[in-house]
Amino acid sequence: MAKEVLSKDNIHLNVKLSDKEEAIRYTGGILVTNGYVEESYVGKMLEREEMTSTFMGNNVAIPHGTDDAKGAVLETGLTVVTVPDGVDFGNGNIVKVLIGIAGKGDEHLDVLSKIAIVCSEEENIDKIVEAQTKEEIIALFDEVN
Structure with a gap:
């Protein structure tokens, strides 16, 4: 069975991050930990x-991998x-919401439009x-079909 694209395990609230690199590594790390991507995807x-x-x-x-990172994507997440x-x-661009994406094939296009x-x-x-x-965030994304 395919994984949920956005599950409660993929949502982290009120995180403190010191810089852009840490933010991207943190976001990508969730994708790795929850089995959506291989470790190499974070580098991409x-x-x-x-x-x-x-x-x-x-x-x-919206941190995401390069086009050649597709092989490292196990599931859309x-x-x-x-x-x-x-x-x-x-x-001066301040980010308060990080949305990490990993898309299998062209599935990321649906995710991006949402x-x-x-x-x-x-x-x-x-x-x-x-x-x-986390349910509040899932509800917001579920409203969009």
Whole structure:
């Protein structure tokens, strides 16, 4: 049976992170620990960040691997990490919501469209940052079909 794309184990609330690299390693580490990707995927996430920032605006970053990291993806997965104090992604871009993605084949496209819909509304970003339970975050993503 395929894993849930976003399970409670993939959500970490109120995390303190000191910099962009730590944030990406932390986000990728959840994907590794929960069996979505091989360890090498995290390096590809850092490589992607060097090529172009995954900061999306609205206090959101979406770290993910490079195109050649596909082989390291075992299952499509999504992680959500809230950083209420924020982490600097450079150029004054402060991130409070990290959404890590690993997509098998083209499945990441569906996942990305869901994220885009949820994160396009600032109100939803606030709800994610202020969430007290993992269920609140899952409910927000489940509302989008």
